[in-house]
Amino acid sequence: MNLNSNLKTEQKENQRKKTVEQRRQDILVASLRIFAEKGYNGSTTAEIARAAGVAEGTIFRHFSTKKEILIAVLEPKIIDGLIQLDKEHWEDTPTEFFRHFLRNRLELIKENESLIRLMFAESQYHIEVREALFKGVIGQGISIIRPWFEKGVEQGEFKDLPFLPTIRSFMGMIMVYGLFGNVLIGFSPEKSNEEAADHILDLFLHGLAR
Numbered sequence: 001m002n003l004n005s006n007l008k009t010e011q012k013e014n015q016r017k018k019t020v021e022q023r024r025q026d027i028l029v030a031s032l033r034i035f036a037e038k039g040y041n042g043s044t045t046a047e048i049a050r051a052a053g054v055a056e057g058t059i060f061r062h063f064s065t066k067k068e069i070l071i072a073v074l075e076p077k078i079i080d081g082l083i084q085l086d087k088e089h090w091e092d093t094p095t096e097f098f099r100h101f102l103r104n105r106l107e108l109i110k111e112n113e114s115l116i117r118l119m120f121a122e123s124q125y126h127i128e129v130r131e132a133l134f135k136g137v138i139g140q141g142i143s144i145i146r147p148w149f150e151k152g153v154e155q156g157e158f159k160d161l162p163f164l165p166t167i168r169s170f171m172g173m174i175m176v177y178g179l180f181g182n183v184l185i186g187f188s189p190e191k192s193n194e195e196a197a198d199h200i201l202d203l204f205l206h207g208l209a210r
Helices: 002-038 045-052 056-062 066-088 094-111 113-122 127-154 163-180 193-206
Strands: none
Touching: 002 045, 002 056, 002 066, 002 113, 045 056, 045 066, 066 094, 066 113, 066 127, 094 113, 094 127, 094 163, 094 193, 113 127, 113 163, 127 163, 163 193
């Protein structure tokens, strides 16, 4: 009897946890849509709550601030794929890892172009967006990429250049191609992200000099 009672209690607890997690996901999905439509500064937690079908107070049981919501929206999109990439290609050479990294980031931008364009644009004017994007999310990505860069330097594949300026230039090439590739059609003749990644990596590693 006690066993059945404990089992029912456990099932109810599991159902409660699932419901809480589902509500959290509903909030994140709604936040993504509202942020993309109205921008970070133009969005309110009341609007997000209505879109998610929850009370505004429910949002604050999951997230302390709107910035925390933004980090939770961006983090899985920007970081999860990078974590998986790091795990899947741990035996690759640094050059090959960065090739896969390029392809992955170009695909990420393609799938989330409006959100990423909006976030980078708004980060110029709103310190909360800037902190969420660069401290809350991109900092994690840098901690994954840096060991690969240092390994490349150690193994003689890369020049011993300062990491942050170098990776900033590298990411700049990715962002310009990813966000403006569909705008500057004549300057983006590649048929796939794989082809584009190969061109960018070759140019970045070897430059124009013969």
